[in-house]
Amino acid sequence: MYKNLDPLLHAPLRLAIVSYLMTHSKVSFKVLKEITEASSGNLSVQLKKLEEANYLRMEKSFFENYPLTQVTLTQKGIAAFENYVQNLKKYL
Amino acid sequence: MKTTPFTPEESIQLIDSIIKKAKNRFEENGFAFILWGAVIAICSFTQSYLIHLNKASISWYPYLIMPLVAAFVFFYSNKKKRSSTSNPIASFYGILWLIVGINIMIIAFGFSPYLKENLVPLILLLLGIATLLSGSFIKSRILSFCGLILNCSAFVAFLIPWKDQSTFMGILAIVAFLIPGIVMKLKSTKQNV
Numbered sequence: 001m002y003k004n005l006d007p008l009l010h011a012p013l014r015l016a017i018v019s020y021l022m023t024h025s026k027v028s029f030k031v032l033k034e035i036t037e038a039s040s041g042n043l044s045v046q047l048k049k050l051e052e053a054n055y056l057r058m059e060k061s062f063f064e065n066y067p068l069t070q071v072t073l074t075q076k077g078i079a080a081f082e083n084y085v086q087n088l089k090k091y092l
Numbered sequence: 093m094k095t096t097p098f099t100p101e102e103s104i105q106l107i108d109s110i111i112k113k114a115k116n117r118f119e120e121n122g123f124a125f126i127l128w129g130a131v132i133a134i135c136s137f138t139q140s141y142l143i144h145l146n147k148a149s150i151s152w153y154p155y156l157i158m159p160l161v162a163a164f165v166f167f168y169s170n171k172k173k174r175s176s177t178s179n180p181i182a183s184f185y186g187i188l189w190l191i192v193g194i195n196i197m198i199i200a201f202g203f204s205p206y207l208k209e210n211l212v213p214l215i216l217l218l219l220g221i222a223t224l225l226s227g228s229f230i231k232s233r234i235l236s237f238c239g240l241i242l243n244c245s246a247f248v249a250f251l252i253p254w255k256d257q258s259t260f261m262g263i264l265a266i267v268a269f270l271i272p273g274i275v276m277k278l279k280s281t282k283q284n285v
Contacts, residue, residue, distance in 0.1 A: 005100070012098055012106055019110040025183075035113050085107070091100035 004087040006080055008053050013038055013046045018081050021056065021073040029069040047071065055080055124165060124189075125273025129265050131161050136262030143255055151258075155200060162193055185226055192222040209254035212261050216246035223268065234275060238268040 009015050016036045021027060033043055050056045055077030059070045073081075098106075135154040142151040169186060196215050204211050224239025226232075245264050252260055 005103075010098075010103065012102075015103060015106055016110050019107045020114055023111060023114040023181075035110065088100050088103055092104065 004090065006084050006087075008049065008055065009080060009084045011046075013042065014050060015084075017043075017046060017050065017071075018055065018073065018077060021071065022078065022081055026070050026072050029071065032071065050077070053080075122273045122276030122279075124169075125269045126277060127161065127165065127273075129268075129270025129273050131157065132265035133262045133270060136258045136265060139258040140256075140262065143258065152200075152204070158200075159197065162197070166190075181230060184229065188222055188225060192218050209257065210250070212254075212257040213246045213249035216242055216249050216261065216264065219268075220244075220246050232276075234272045238272050242268050 009018060013036055017032060020032065020035050029040075029043070029047075032047075033040060036043060038046070047056070047058065051058055053076075054074055057072045057074055059072070061068050061070070135157065138154040139151045142148070142153075196218055199207065199214060200211065207214060220239055220241075220243030222239075223235055223242055227235030227237070227239050242264060245260070245268075249257055249260060
């Protein structure tokens with residue numbers, strides 16, 4: 001329907017993730033879950049899709065004996081978001 | 093959150109709401125203001141008490157706790173940053189207060205014999221500028237207002253006798269740091285309920 005809009009970003013949860021990451025250099029999974037109000041399962045799936053497209057990078061480590069996943073937007077992800085916003089303006 | 097594809101208008105609304113959430117997350121930082129407000133107020137009132145007991149030579153001793161508090165805040169903020177999130181606003185905010193904090197420590201512990209009664213006004217001036225900049229940058233009205241109070245109070249402090257300057261600083265710590273910190277904390281608690 002919206003041909004110019006990147007289908008990977010034109011989905012509410014994935015767009016919310018990328019929008020938040022545009023203003024933050026590094027974000028934990030926990031914070032993303034709070035911001036997007038998504039379930040852990042759904043969030044993991046969407047993050048995986050964005051990671052596969054090389055829009056973001058996930059780093060897994062441990063913090064005080066708890067697993068810690070931190071997410072960073074890649075240059076490709078930033079360019080894709082900027083391009084998405086430019087194309088979005090054509091429909092408004 | 094919706095899972096089906098959506099319209100461009102909804103897209104814009106979503107981006108806007110996420111950016112607002114990003115901004116609000118930073119406003120949760122009332123902790124540092126409460127801590128510094130309480131510490132500065134306690135140190136200032138203790139100094140004032142010691143001056144009035146004619147023990148001016150040791151009246152600066154309470155401030156020796158400051159580097160310890162600074163180290164605790166630095167450790168706490170680094171720990172929080174590692175476990176949660178970081179953004180350019182938070183980085184700017186952190187660097188600004190780190191630079192101001194180091195400069196205040198240097199002038200307070202290294203140059204007080206030269207600055208004498210000008211020390212408190214100078215510290216207030218630095219605190220005022222940093223608070224005003226922070227408030228303007230994160231668009232927080234309460235912080236900007238407190239920065240303005242501190243900035244103006246710095247000029248008033250030049251006119252106050254040195255014996256009363258510490259009491260003045262203690263009152264300002266409560267008015268411009270402690271109370272706004274509590275307000276910010278309550279606001280963030282309310283937002284998260």
